[in-house]
Amino acid sequence: MEPSEIPMLSYDVVVIGGGPAGMAAAARARELGLKVLLLEENDYLGGILPQCIHPGFGIHYFREELTGPEFASRLAKRLVELGVEYKTAARVIEIENYSDLEKVVVFASPGGVCQVWTKAIIYAAGARERHAFEIGIAGDRVSGIYTAGEAQTLMDIYGVLPGKEIVIVGSGDVGLIMARRFALEGAKVKAVVELMPYPGGLARNVMILRDFNIPLYLSHKVVEVRGKGRVQRVKVVKVDENFQEVPGSEFWIEADTLIISAGLIPSVKPLRKIGVEIDPATGGPVVNDRLETSVPGIFAAGNSLVINDLVDYVAEQGELAAEGAREFIENGGIGSRKWVKVEKGPNVRLVVPHYLSGERDVYLYLRVAKPMEDVELRIPEIGKRLRLPVVKPAEMIRFRLKAGEIQRAEGKLTVEVVKA
């Protein structure tokens, strides 16, 4: 196709990604009167939610406990009622940034290649899973190795049990929830292997292991896979406090399937290509309190911004980004008299957003580096103190700062989690 033949569309805001962040962003943008187009590369809306068939979603956002598909369908219904334009099976190939209010999104769909002019972009493309090679598992190239999300798609979208005797690497929420699904569907979960000395998931999900008598090996890792054609056994070894393998501690587990659930990484490739600054701690973009990235008019929300543990926060971030897009379009930019930088103090692994204007209240999302009890979250510059009985890396802490509190800061705010 010649470039002149490529259809040209024009919108106020293009939302990339039709998961919870993207759907909430598109709905909110429409409510705010913007002309919005939502692009989703899958054949259906919802992102990963339609395959997350377990309950536990929506307690904050909808004030009701829902399954993933139910949460997704509520948001999709809102989109339809608001008349939001969306395309499924639309894969974004390129984002081009010409000037603050002139951007182009190029996407491919069954109708062909399309380019869209837009003033603002909300990037909500989610995350990808870490795979076996990234976590240093050696051995045979065999079938039967899946990421947890792949196994979940097979089982809960296509109705196919991926294996009979299963070892899971990683005790985060995704790994634990998949352990329950395998056990319920009649597979034998032989072990969950966790590198850290504590489980990675929320307490309510760690309980799954007890429900199904699944052994959890803390401070252990899978180092090798052996099999002919299919996984036959995996080698597990104990690690010390510096994650070094303990000599002589290795043992083999017979299994036909290895599931890798070793964490998520924000999908930010198209953002990197246009020079968006990335925070090494989150893996997502550096953003201000409107969730705008370092490229004006490009906003980020959901797991592309920071890996969340609650979908409720993901949807909340989508709405926040939409409000940012509206302000950006109306004022030709997100302004501030001064930007206050948020810095990480003791036991803070990551914190988002990175820059605050002090012109509005803001939610900060943070994760600690290690578990602690009886602590205080402190921001010494403004004398802020928040008592927390327990903090865990698995549980994101979300707290509100008032505009007035932020204004009292000179240049920076340091967030720290210390013994009370």
Added chain:
Amino acid sequence: MTTYRFTCIVCPLGCAIEVDLKEGKVLGVRGHTCPRGKEWAIQEVMNPKRVVMSVLPVEGGALPTVSVKTAEPVPKERIPELMKFLAGIKLKAPVKIGDVVAEWEGIKIVATRGA
């Protein structure tokens, strides 16, 4: 006497609760911070229940399965029986989210995804 230990899931505190049980009677509960935690721990020992979810094959839908859940929590020890029952069900599109697609021992099986 048997002592059961678990992490409370009523709230994010995650208290380590211990329940002593002898001949089906609770002798003591330790480690909880609030009455809700104590109540939950006793229920968890005496009659643990769970909402159960699965997928059922569906003919003629956009996706090959619909996801389902039980409308109420099911006694934990009966979950394998329920799963066997579910394994025998096949559905035909259209299925709407919220439809009751089957019933097992008076417990409704509700579609959580349409097809």
